[in-house]
Amino acid sequence: MTARVLTAILAVLFVVLAFDAGAAHAQGAVAPVDAKVGPAPDFDPPRSATTAGKTVSKRDSVASPAPGAPTNAAAKRTKGGMVFAFWGFAALTVLGSLFVITRRNLITAVMGMVGTFFALAALYMLLYAHFLAIIQMLVYAGAIMVLFVFVIMILNKPEDEPFALSGRVGKVLAGLATTYLVFRIGSVLIDVPSHVTIAQNAAPAKTAAGDDWGSTAAVGMNLFNDYLFPFEAVSLTLLIAVVGAIAIARPLKDDEPAAEAATTGGH
Amino acid sequence: MPNLSTVFSDVGYAHFLVLGAVLFAIGVGGVLLRRNALIIMMSIELMLNAGNLTILTFARMHGDLGGHSFAMIVMAVAAAEVAVGLAIVVAIFRGRRHVDVDRMNLLKH
Numbered sequence: 001m002t003a004r005v006l007t008a009i010l011a012v013l014f015v016v017l018a019f020d021a022g023a024a025h026a027q028g029a030v031a032p033v034d035a036k037v038g039p040a041p042d043f044d045p046p047r048s049a050t051t052a053g054k055t056v057s058k059r060d061s062v063a064s065p066a067p068g069a070p071t072n073a074a075a076k077r078t079k080g081g082m083v084f085a086f087w088g089f090a091a092l093t094v095l096g097s098l099f100v101i102t103r104r105n106l107i108t109a110v111m112g113m114v115g116t117f118f119a120l121a122a123l124y125m126l127l128y129a130h131f132l133a134i135i136q137m138l139v140y141a142g143a144i145m146v147l148f149v150f151v152i153m154i155l156n157k158p159e160d161e162p163f164a165l166s167g168r169v170g171k172v173l174a175g176l177a178t179t180y181l182v183f184r185i186g187s188v189l190i191d192v193p194s195h196v197t198i199a200q201n202a203a204p205a206k207t208a209a210g211d212d213w214g215s216t217a218a219v220g221m222n223l224f225n226d227y228l229f230p231f232e233a234v235s236l237t238l239l240i241a242v243v244g245a246i247a248i249a250r251p252l253k254d255d256e257p258a259a260e261a262a263t264t265g266g267h
Numbered sequence: 268m269p270n271l272s273t274v275f276s277d278v279g280y281a282h283f284l285v286l287g288a289v290l291f292a293i294g295v296g297g298v299l300l301r302r303n304a305l306i307i308m309m310s311i312e313l314m315l316n317a318g319n320l321t322i323l324t325f326a327r328m329h330g331d332l333g334g335h336s337f338a339m340i341v342m343a344v345a346a347a348e349v350a351v352g353l354a355i356v357v358a359i360f361r362g363r364r365h366v367d368v369d370r371m372n373l374l375k376h
Binding site: 087090093094097098101116123131135136140143144154174177178179204207213218219222227230234237240246 | 275276277278282283285286288289290291292293294295296297299300301303305306308309310312313316319320323324326327330332333335336337338339340342343344345346347348349350351353354355356357358360361366
């Protein structure tokens with residue numbers, strides 16, 4: 001019962017946030033126009049980085065925004081929406097992932113996972129990774145989650161005791177270890193320059209080919225020019241994985257003799 | 268250290284990175300705490316997504332589109348991992364009628 005209420009709350013929150021993010025994005029579309037008219041925007045990736053694929057450090061340009069850039073005025077208007085969208089989707093992401101690891105019902109866990117993936121796609125949108133956001137929805141929420149749901153339907157066995165550590169001491173230890181992990185990673189990452197906020201950043205500069213940063217065309221040019229070999233390698237990996245999955249999951253002969261006979265005895 | 272009064276109103280790259288770290292930690296917790304193989308695989312997916320979020324944040328920070336290509340390759344590898352992993356889970360379930368990782372100790376004895 002509580003799981004249903006939580007799921008409903010998550011769904012309502014997600015819809016509200018999606019509308020708000022859409023509104024913020026519509027307002028934010030004004031900002032790049034201003035940036036073109038005035039001097040250089042805060043965040044200007046040089047073209048060599050996107051064309052040559054070199055990992056040149058832009059930390060200095062991030063850490064020192066140009067004072068008085070005209071994007072600030074336009075960005076101030078969108079700041080509230082962007083900040084609200086970030087915190088909302090971040091909360092959705094964390095809540096959904098906590099749902100995954102705490103629920104006893106597997107289908108409920110998968111639904112929490114779907115919420116997490118959708119919220120992550122929205123966060124990718126906030127990072128101007130539009131193509132990756134759509135791919136995230138298609139691949140994860142569309143394909144991988146369906147695969148999980150199918151397997152859960154096949155197995156469909158309730159768990160007797162879902163958690164591994166039975167004693168209270170073990171749980172406390174695991175919680176402490178995880179908290180320590182969060183603290184260590186967080187204490188490293190909090191030093192990353194954060195005074196250049198996402199809301200103050202207008203859209204990044206276009207690539208050398210004139211495409212929007214993070215769009216399908218830009219990512220495609222990068223993928224097929226600079227990262228062609230990894231792309232081909234990963235396609236081969238996928239092919240091998242599919243063949244391997246079929247080979248592993250295929251029923252053995254002594255498992256189901258009737259089915260084998262029905263398929264091979266026909267000709 | 269960032270100013271504590273503006274930590275909620277000024278959302279920067281650090282926020283995305285810390286969110287990625289929290290997601291990764293939750294994934295680690297799921298792998299450590301749960302016994303069901305399917306939940307463990309979902310937690311692994313969570314960790315891969317946390318890594319992707321971090322990669323995309325760094326790509327935005329440095330203005331390098333290579334991070335987007337890399338994140339896409341990570342997604343493809345995650346899909347391959349899920350396909351093979353779920354096949355293994357189904358194969359184990361066919362023989363043993365459970366997917367409890369604590370009871371899969373054949374190599375121990």
